[in-house]
Amino acid sequence: MSNDFHHKPALFDGSAFEAFQGGEDPAKINRVAHETAGALLSRVRDDPDPAVIDRLLAFTDDHGIDAIAELWSRASAHSLPGSLWRIYLLRALILQDPEQAAYFFERGSQGIPGIDPVVAGAESPTGPKEITELADQILRGLFTGDFAIALDRASAFCRIMAHGCAAIADEAELGAxxxxxxxxxxxxxxxxxxDDLSQSATLWRHDNLD
Structure with missing residues (x-):
């Protein structure tokens, strides 16, 4: 991983993404996850200081994805901390290997039906630079723009990536x-x-994302 993206040795193992199973039952969620997520979002959205937002974007670059995981990874998928965790996880995955992420995204964009490429909002053609900028734009949108739209963009991104990975998997099935x-x-x-992020966007629009 390039030092352009991380100031410490690699802190995110891609295998963590493969093993990702989602959040726990809401009854087991740590109250601290909700309090910290709510306080952070309110603080930044009430006073969107660009310097603060830049630090939030770079937080996992400096401290590792585990620092976020300790706070929010056990929260329900359809909660504020659970949604923030998933966005940070996606960004960490992209920065882990932006060339690979861009390749999956491009393959997915070429064949996926519907308007997901438009919703995701990446520049086309989508290379490592563009996919990295997209990750930052989505995360920044949580703090400065319409929160639900940011979740919708991330959801569209995931569907495109899923389509790209599945297409490449089909091609590799016989030889690899x-x-x-x-x-x-x-x-x-x-x-x-x-799917989780799409449901969270709907909940946010109805003031039910806690």
Whole structure:
């Protein structure tokens, strides 16, 4: 991983994404997750200081994805901390290997039906630079723009990535079955997170995302 993106040695193992299963039952969620997520979002949206937002964007670059995971990864998928965790997780995955992420995204954009590429809002063609900018735009949108739209963009991104991973997995199935299996698992993870974020966007619009 390039030092342009991280100031410490690699702090995010892609295998964590493959093993991602989502949040726990709401009854088991740590209250601190909700309090910290709510306080952070309110603080920044009430006074969107560009310097503060820049630090939030770079937080996992400096401290690692584990620092966020300790706060929010156990929260329900359809909650404020759970949604923030998923956006940070997606950004960390992109920065782990922006060239690979861009390749998956481009493959997905070429074949996916509907308007997801438009909703996601990446520049086309989408290379490593553009996919990295998209990750930052989505995360920044949580703090400065319409929160639901930011979640919708992330959800569309996930569906595109799932489509791209699945397409490449199909091509690899005969010659590289292990690779095909890994990509199929990754496609399912993207699809699950995309669904979660879409539901969270709906909840936010109805003032029910706690």
């Amino acid at each position: 079955p292990d690779t095909a299996s890994t990509l199929t698992t990754r496609a399912l993870r993207f699809e699950t997170i995309g």
